[in-house]
Amino acid sequence: MLEIGGSVGKAGVNRPEDILVVKYLLNRNGHLLAPYSPLLEDANLNSRTLALIERYQERITLMTRPDRRVDPHGKTIRHLNINAREESSGEIPPIIYPLENWAEQDIRSEPASFAALRKDGRRHAGCDLYAPADTPVLAIKDGRIITKPYPFYLGTMALEVDHGNCVVRYGELDRIAVGLEIGTIISAGQLIAYIGELDGLGVSMLHMEMYTGRTPGPLTDRGNLPFLRRGDLINPTSFLESAVLISERRDDDADRTRAARA
Ligand SMILES: [Zn+2]
Numbered sequence: 001m002l003e004i005g006g007s008v009g010k011a012g013v014n015r016p017e018d019i020l021v022v023k024y025l026l027n028r029n030g031h032l033l034a035p036y037s038p039l040l041e042d043a044n045l046n047s048r049t050l051a052l053i054e055r056y057q058e059r060i061t062l063m064t065r066p067d068r069r070v071d072p073h074g075k076t077i078r079h080l081n082i083n084a085r086e087e088s089s090g091e092i093p094p095i096i097y098p099l100e101n102w103a104e105q106d107i108r109s110e111p112a113s114f115a116a117l118r119k120d121g122r123r124h125a126g127c128d129l130y131a132p133a134d135t136p137v138l139a140i141k142d143g144r145i146i147t148k149p150y151p152f153y154l155g156t157m158a159l160e161v162d163h164g165n166c167v168v169r170y171g172e173l174d175r176i177a178v179g180l181e182i183g184t185i186i187s188a189g190q191l192i193a194y195i196g197e198l199d200g201l202g203v204s205m206l207h208m209e210m211y212t213g214r215t216p217g218p219l220t221d222r223g224n225l226p227f228l229r230r231g232d233l234i235n236p237t238s239f240l241e242s243a244v245l246i247s248e249r250r251d252d253d254a255d256r257t258r259a260a261r262a
Contacts, residue, residue, distance in 0.1 A: 009069035016043035030089025031165035103129035155199035171207035
């Protein structure tokens with residue numbers, strides 16, 4: 001556990017040795033900050049470092065109002081330590097958007113948004129990407145199927161994928177793609193499932209939940225308010241906002257191939 005002696009960030013004490021610790025830890029959490037390019041590990045607290053602290057607080061610390069400051073013994077420094085990898089992260093690309101086209105509704109607006117309040121008092125544990133029933137669902141990264149499809153909500157199914165740096169529950173599905181089973185290795189952008197329609201509501205969406213994967217046990221934990229989910233739940237919103245469409249990725253690949261031939 002790496003500690004800091006004073007706060008680092010906006011309106012912080014900002015001792016050089018503490019800034020170094022925070023930048024060191026951010027570089028070891030790059031997998032949770034995608035898209036990411038490593039910070040220079042020096043004592044310069046620049047605007048990019050502040051923006052990354054904010055992104056981390058929104059995604060991982062689950063702060064409603066990120067304050068851009070890492071406090072000694074606070075939640076942000078604890079999460080940075082728990083999730084740190086041994087090696088510094090290299091360049092981490094954006095995720096692939098899990099649908100071929102952008103969702104029909106803004107994921108920062110209720111009821112689609114993460115942490116939106118539900119009638120029963122719980123908070124929404126994922127983002128809803130509204131799209132017609134039968135819309136293909138794509139893997140956001142390379143990964144491995146870790147569950148069978150199982151009943152989820154109002155007649156729909158869910159499927160869990162270990163993406164190496166995170167675990168994703170793809171929910172409110174009609175069915176999964178042919179040939180997938182527990183243990184199947186999948187690649188980023190691969191078709192894995194189709195969106196289902198919620199019984200009695202006549203609406204359809206991909207409900208996507210993300211976890212760091214650092215906590216064992218089932219993803220649903222009815223005793224853990226307000227999300228009723230496992231403790232390593234994270235906020236997928238800004239991952240999705242910075243995602244690339246599979247068509248853009250294909251264009252990029254074609255460009256690279258052309259460039260390599262030229
Ligand atoms: Zn949902």
